[in-house]
Amino acid sequence: MTGPGRAGAARTFTAAQAGLFNAALQQLRGGSAAAALPLARQLVAQAPAVADAHQLLAMCLADTGDAERADASFRTAVRLAPGNPVPLVNFATWLRRVGRTAEALDGFRRAAALAPGHAPAWAQVGLMELDAGRPHEALEALERAVRAQPRALDAWMGLAAAHRATGNLERAEQALRKVLDAAPAHAPAWVNLGAVLRLQGRADEALACFTRARDAGFDSPELRDALAGTLVDVGRPGEALGEARQLVARHPGFAAGHATLAHILWEYGPVLAADEDPLHAFRAAADRQPDNRELQVALVAFLLQSRRADEALERIGALRRRDDHPVLAWQEADACQALGLAERAEGLYEALTAHYANHPGFRNARTRHLLAQGRWREAESHAAEAVRLDPRNQEGWAHLGVVWRLLDDPREHWLCDYERFVGYLEVAPPEGFASIHAFLDELEPVLARIHAAAREPVAQSLREGTQTPGRLFGRPEPLLVAAGQALKRTAERWVANLPTDPTHPFLSRRAGQLRFAGSWSVRLRSSGRHASHVHPEGWLSSAFYVSLPAAIGAGRDEGDRAGWLQFGQPLETLGIDLPPRRVVKPERGCLALFPSYFWHGTLPFTDQAPRTTIAFDMVPESPWDRLTPAPPDSTRIERHA
Numbered sequence: 001m002t003g004p005g006r007a008g009a010a011r012t013f014t015a016a017q018a019g020l021f022n023a024a025l026q027q028l029r030g031g032s033a034a035a036a037l038p039l040a041r042q043l044v045a046q047a048p049a050v051a052d053a054h055q056l057l058a059m060c061l062a063d064t065g066d067a068e069r070a071d072a073s074f075r076t077a078v079r080l081a082p083g084n085p086v087p088l089v090n091f092a093t094w095l096r097r098v099g100r101t102a103e104a105l106d107g108f109r110r111a112a113a114l115a116p117g118h119a120p121a122w123a124q125v126g127l128m129e130l131d132a133g134r135p136h137e138a139l140e141a142l143e144r145a146v147r148a149q150p151r152a153l154d155a156w157m158g159l160a161a162a163h164r165a166t167g168n169l170e171r172a173e174q175a176l177r178k179v180l181d182a183a184p185a186h187a188p189a190w191v192n193l194g195a196v197l198r199l200q201g202r203a204d205e206a207l208a209c210f211t212r213a214r215d216a217g218f219d220s221p222e223l224r225d226a227l228a229g230t231l232v233d234v235g236r237p238g239e240a241l242g243e244a245r246q247l248v249a250r251h252p253g254f255a256a257g258h259a260t261l262a263h264i265l266w267e268y269g270p271v272l273a274a275d276e277d278p279l280h281a282f283r284a285a286a287d288r289q290p291d292n293r294e295l296q297v298a299l300v301a302f303l304l305q306s307r308r309a310d311e312a313l314e315r316i317g318a319l320r321r322r323d324d325h326p327v328l329a330w331q332e333a334d335a336c337q338a339l340g341l342a343e344r345a346e347g348l349y350e351a352l353t354a355h356y357a358n359h360p361g362f363r364n365a366r367t368r369h370l371l372a373q374g375r376w377r378e379a380e381s382h383a384a385e386a387v388r389l390d391p392r393n394q395e396g397w398a399h400l401g402v403v404w405r406l407l408d409d410p411r412e413h414w415l416c417d418y419e420r421f422v423g424y425l426e427v428a429p430p431e432g433f434a435s436i437h438a439f440l441d442e443l444e445p446v447l448a449r450i451h452a453a454a455r456e457p458v459a460q461s462l463r464e465g466t467q468t469p470g471r472l473f474g475r476p477e478p479l480l481v482a483a484g485q486a487l488k489r490t491a492e493r494w495v496a497n498l499p500t501d502p503t504h505p506f507l508s509r510r511a512g513q514l515r516f517a518g519s520w521s522v523r524l525r526s527s528g529r530h531a532s533h534v535h536p537e538g539w540l541s542s543a544f545y546v547s548l549p550a551a552i553g554a555g556r557d558e559g560d561r562a563g564w565l566q567f568g569q570p571l572e573t574l575g576i577d578l579p580p581r582r583v584v585k586p587e588r589g590c591l592a593l594f595p596s597y598f599w600h601g602t603l604p605f606t607d608q609a610p611r612t613t614i615a616f617d618m619v620p621e622s623p624w625d626r627l628t629p630a631p632p633d634s635t636r637i638e639r640h641a
Contacts, residue, residue: 012050017043024056033063044073051081055090062094070094085111085118092124104128112141119149127158135165146178153179157189164196167517167619172196187218195226201474201519203233221251228260233470235452237268248281253289255298258282262302263458267466270454279303286315293323300331305459309338326355330362337369338573345369360390367399372574376406387505397505397597398534402570405578414504416598418567418582421506423494423593427544430482436589443479444547447521447612450475461601464528465610472519472614483614487544487591488514491618494593495540506595509539511620519616521546524563528611529604532569538596538617545586546614549607552586561585563605565592570599586611 013021024039040057047053058073074091081087092107105128111121126142129135139162145155160175173196179189194209207230213223224247231240244261251257258281265278279302286292286299296319303312313335320328333348349366356362363386370379380403386396397415404412426436433439447468456462473484492514501507517537522530535541543565552563561583568581584592594600596617605611 012052013047017047017050017053020046021052021056024060028056028060028063033060036060037064049080051077051084051087054080055087058094059090062097067098083114085115085121088114089118089121089124096124096128101128101132105132112144116144117148119145119152119155122148123152123155123158126155126162130158130162130165135162138162139166150178151182153183153186153189157192160192160196164199167515169196169200173200185216187213187216190216191218191223191226194230198226198230198233199471201471202476203230203470203474204476206230207234221247221254221257224250225254225256225260228257228264230470232264232268235450237264237452238272240264241268241272245281248285252285253292253295255292255295258285258295259298259302266306266458267453267455279306290319290322293325293328296323297327297331300328300335302458304331304334304338307338309335313339326352330356330365333369334365337365337372342369342373346373358389360386360393360396363389364393364395364399367396368571368574371399371402371570371576376403379403380407391505392509392539394534394536394538394597398570398599401568401597401599402574402576402578405568406576415506416568416581416595418598421595421598422567422582422584423591424584425490425494425591425593427486427490427589427591430486439479439482440546440589443483444612446477446479447546447614448523450521451523461531461533462522462524462528463531464526464604465522465524468521471516472521473516473616474519483544484516484519487542487614487616488516488618490591491540491542491593505597506539509620513621514540514618515621517617517619519614521612521614524602524605524611526606526608527604530600530602532566532571532599532601534599535596535617539620540618541594541596541598541600542614542616542618543586543592544614544616545588545590545612547610547612548586548588549605549609549611551605551607552611561603562607563611564603565600566603567594567598567600569601 020039020043024036024043027033027036027039037060040053040060043053044057054073055077058070058077061070061073074087074094077087078091088107088111092104092111095101095107096104105125108121108124108128111118112125115121122141122145126138126145129138129141138158142155142159142162145152146159149155156175156179160172160179163169163172163175173193176189176193176196179186180193183189190209190213194206194213197209198206207227210223210227210230214227224243228240228243228247231237231243241261241264244257244264247254247257248261262278262282265273265276269276269278279299282299282302286295289295296315300312300316303309303315313332316328316332316335320332329348329352333345333352336345336348346369349369352362353366363382367379367382367386370376370382379399383396383399383403387393387400390396401412401416403409404415429436429439450468451466453466453469456465457467460467472480492512495510495514496512498510499507500510517539549563563586565584565586566580566582567584569578570576
């Protein structure tokens with residue numbers, strides 16, 4: 001808490017009372033609330049009209065666990081100082097601490113309204129909005145906090161988190177560098193800067209940030225987990241494996257660490273640890289810690305993602321006999337659905353619907369089940385609720401497209417106009433190259449070096465191939481920088497020619513400027529393909545063809561489409577036999593663009609030469625992303641204790 005203002009106390013207390021106040025405050029700040037409490041009671045008896053006396057008493061009561069009396073004393077302090085934001089901030093801070101979050105947010109907002117230049121109030125409003133999953137609302141409050149107090153490091157940290165949550169990684173980086181300019185040894189800022197840089201694809205810089213935080217004495221399982229993942233991104237999977245092994249040895253209950261180790265072994269194990277089951281350590285840790293729900297849930301999730309639903313179901317059965325948490329029931333429903341146990345899955349989904357009524361992801365899962373059962377109208381209802389809850393829910397819109405197609409509803413064409421919404425364009429070569437083919441001749445070996453994995457990642461549509469780690473566009477290789485620039489220009493030109501429609505989930509988000517939300521390369525081997533899928537994190541998705549086997553180039557007619565890109569065929573596990581709506585023949589140097597909710601996949605091919613592509617997701621720049629903090633106004637900065 002902020003603490004009562006000493007400057008105010010000197011003006012309102014007598015000298016003797018001020019001494020008593022300071023003695024109690026010293027005890028409180030030293031962690032001796034019980035010793036401070038009788039002094040605070042004495043002070044209130046001597047100065048019942050002074051707000052700081054009641055505020056001090058409230059803090060002592062709060063720290064000694066007397067919530068009812070703390071609440072009453074805080075309210076008295078607020079009433080006695082109606083124009084002072086400090087008692088309100090302290091009261092709201094305590095309310096937040098005891099879980100009364102709605103009242104706390106209201107208190108911080110009232111304090112900010114009383115004193116628009118009071119940085120702590122605005123900072124707390126922003127941090128609470130961020131915790132509540134409202135990053136755009138958080139941005140406004142945190143911008144006001146840093147304008148009022150440019151050295152408010154907590155506010156800058158919160159602002160960075162809000163920008164990161166809205167996808168504006170550049171602004172997040174700027175905010176974190178503000179913190180580090182003021183406090184170069186601020187280890188959490190180094191950790192968060194590393195995370196932001198990693199999301200931008202700047203893995204070498206991210207690794208330097210994580211290393212600096214660790215060398216400064218900061219250590220946490222989260223930091224070590226980030227280090228392991230970043231070592232993979234920079235092409236050092238052997239070191240990443242060692243880091244991950246150390247992590248789970250030191251923190252055997254840390255679920256994310258076990259998941260990271262399993263992912264590394266899954267993709268790189270055939271080269272680094274050929275005889276090791278990727279899940280051996282994960283299973284052993286879960287067996288030793290049956291009451292660690294987070295660990296159990298993470299293991300079951302990995303089993304489901306790696307298409308081991310039978311093992312997942314067996315493990316869930318044992319777990320649910322001890323722990324009937326809804327998340328385990330949801331996992332059991334998903335496992336049953338994957339194994340074709342439709343009746344059992346239905347019972348579980350139905351029982352969970354009330355609990356997860358406002359969860360778009362659950363609505364998506366329920367929709368998939370209903371589609372697989374042929375219950376199209378019910379599926380439509382859940383898919384519609386999924387996009388109502390989250391209008392940018394790409395999977396929800398994809399499901400609606402399938403339902404409307406099955407029902408012969410004309411809205412399918414409105415949503416999924418495959419002729420108008422699939423762009424297929426030749427990409428102009430970057431400056432200095434005579435042709436796009438000449439550029440690709442140099443780019444392809446660069447990509448080949450980054451493809452160090454032995455198998456595809458878990459939980460991806462990729463089959464028989466590899467995917468590059470981290471974010472491709474953000475890496476320092478000049479040819480990759482040039483590729484990213486060329487593809488971004490091409491995508492923005494195509495988007496500029498799209499029509500506008502404020503009612504349409506794709507067209508309503510059209511903007512002149514786009515940014516990458518993800519980028520990677522895929523190399524398919526013989527028999528490789530992409531199962532039909534959508535991109536949940538995107539708005540505009542893509543496929544750019546870098547190298548193609550001869551078998552793909554030979555396709556001349558509908559009967560020979562090996563390796564082609566197809567749209568409109570739904571997720572194969574739904575068991576719905578619908579042909580694709582559009583099929584596109586890949587051409588080297590060409591770029592396919594389409595809404596991220598379009599079902600898309602590739603047909604397998606048998607040529608031994610690899611099929612290399614670059615893929616990326618883009619999202620429009622948001623108006624929120626362009627907010628710039630105004631210069632601080634010193635006349636509005638209050639000094640507070």
